[in-house]
Amino acid sequence: MTTRRTFIQIIPVTSLALLAAQQARAADVDPKDAQATALGYVVDATKADKAKFPKYAAGQTCANCQFYQGKAGDASGACPLFAGKNVAAKGWCSAYAKKA
Template sequence: MKKQDVSRRSFLKFGVAGLVAVPVAGLGWTTTAAAADRLDPESAEAQALQYTANSETEGQSCSTCLLYNDPTQEEWGPCAVFPGKVVSANGWCTAWVARG
């Protein structure tokens, strides 16, 4: 009976470690992948959210959006709405949310 307790305990330790490791590892992969691929405004995903690389709405641009994952990026940066892509810091789409 003791062996089962140790096995369960080990399983839970590895399970918790795995749950923590997967999202952390994913952040690095997403950022690396996103840095290479600019979002094409003509793509279906961009058009679905009316993405434009140059915002015409004053005060609303990707760099001021809560979904823009790295506000230190001044030209192109990752966006939560378009995983694996980078968007123009001056861009805009209908998913824009004010950074709080």
């Protein structure tokens, strides 16, 4: 039997679990988004505009950028440059900085 005290104790735990689940389902960055366009973000790094962004070099991807917050092997992960959204691990943008 669930008592009022038990119910009140369960509410914060349930709220935290729902919040964590919501963050895990973050939307992917739309390359046509204003921020993405300004940074030259592409889902496939090999398609980066080398004329517009001469800083790009083969092998640079979001997965090996210092800003990428996904785990190794993840298809996408969070990036603080695109708050609340995920970038493709194989993507690239002009803010790329090699992970130390």
